[in-house]
Amino acid sequence: MxxxxxxxxxxxxxxxxxxxxxxxxxxxxxxxxxxxxxxxxxxxxxxxxxxxxxxxxxxxxxxxxxxxxxxxxxxxxxxxxxxxxxxxxxxxxxxxxxxxxxxxxxxxxxxxxxxxxxxxxxxxxxxxxxxxxLLKNHAADEAHDSLTKAFGKDPLLLSELDLKKYEPRHAGVEQICGVLEDSHCRLKTLKLYKSGSITERDCAALVSALIVNLSNLRELDLNENKLDKSGVQKLCNLLKNPHCKLEKLMLNKSNVTSKDCADLASALSSSLSHLRELDLSENEIQDSGLKHFCAVLKTQECKLEKLLLMNCGIKEEGCAALVVALKSNSSHLKVLDLRENSLGNSVKDLAEVLKDSGCHIQ
Missing domain, CATH: 3.80.10.10 (Ribonuclease Inhibitor)
Incomplete structure (x- = not known):
């Protein structure tokens, strides 16, 4: 016209x-x-x-x-x-x-x-x-103005957005999502709101926004905010996306269960995954959940170098499965945290594996 x-x-x-x-x-x-x-x-x-x-x-x-x-x-x-x-x-x-x-x-x-x-x-x-x-909708413009006021800087010019000290009242989840999903947002690091200040539904919404515009993001920290089943599934879809370059994922104390580990392990086994560091500390991973990760650690596709599993309810059976996985020369692991787990006698076998010259764990 x-x-x-x-x-x-x-x-x-x-x-x-x-x-x-x-x-x-x-x-x-x-x-x-x-x-x-x-x-x-x-x-x-x-x-x-x-x-x-x-x-x-x-x-x-x-x-x-x-x-x-x-x-x-x-x-x-x-x-x-x-x-x-x-x-x-x-x-x-x-x-x-x-x-x-x-x-x-x-x-x-x-x-x-x-x-x-x-x-x-x-x-x-x-x-x-x-x-x-630059931003497509009014909610995103509002979030942009709120964040600019809070940080004293234009969030579109930031490579890291750290919201750990903030609550949704400073900039709502819907507004933040509007900024995150816009192509003009080039964040490489995102750390979410103050621990426990957003709902499981909000957390899932933020992950959905990242899926829309994720080619730049390298680090995501949920900061002990809880995920539900749909949130975990969306996170796995993000990791499997060919445009996802995420290298560091912090899910400590985020309500991840042993059943969720199957989906997460499947995402890690994808040849498209770039993930190098995964923190699942203080989640109910248990032996059954760890076994899913053990199967993936043996594969060439898994690029994981740092796995944090402190206080995850892991016992002797899970530790034994981990020993078998670490004996594989395919494992890229360099850092493994198993503190505050009841590993039983399997810890001796784990110690022997760590002495092996083929093991990369430092």
Missing amino acids: LCLSCHSHTWKCYFTFRLNKCDLTEKSCKHLAKVLSSKDSKLTELDLSNNHLGDPGVKELSTALKNSHCKLETLRLSECRVCEEGYAALASDLKSNNSSVLKELDLRGNNPGDKGVELISSTSSKYKSRKIR
Whole structure:
């Protein structure tokens, strides 16, 4: 749909051009850039949302932003398949024009890559009135504002979000989920709310949000918040996802049961899993749960290097199964914590395995 409007105020004329869902191309952007760069241009608002412009199209368009004749105040590029290269071009050209009158830039629903958010956010530091729209929904915007106030930093520029000292009243679970599932969130480490401050349902909702946008996350700490069966299953789906790069998972005191271990072990056995560290301390893992992990530790697919099982109700039978698993040369384990378990006589066999030169445990 093509929509052109003119707003006349005294002797000035301002134009809005809406080209949403018009199948525009890189060539279209080149022509639009010429119009915007013309000294006679009166175009103040341009909406190109939902066109597959990509980086080439945006780079063409962006050349107009550094032109002193450009009168554009609002530019909407949501869902235009813009990636890091396009963000970089927009940031560079905006910075090069000190007389730019751009007040709003909409980049929702695009993929900024590792540096895109940082680059484009830097263009508004000098122009405080300029609004850069990145998050898709209102709840996410609210969470962003709450977290910015709490941390004194923009959460979209953080690689680690540590909520351990906070409760949902500071930033609600629904709001946090809105931030986590947005492509502009590039967190590598997430530590959840104060222990016991969120419900099992909330915990599952947060894991679901991570599944939507998980390519950057490397560490997840539930901080002793409880999971129910559905939460564990969602966590396993996350680990099996080919885009998941999670390396460290802290589930200590998170209500994981021996029955849940079958699903977790299955996720670990996937060749797609990158998990190196798993903390299941103070959960009722018991011998039956540990046996599931023992079967996986023997496989080449399991990359686990650190397994923490302190106070997990493990007894002699479970320890015996672990001894057999550790004798396999396939095991990558380097750190094993079995404190506060009643291991019985099997602990002697475990000690013998640890002396073996083929065992990697330090």
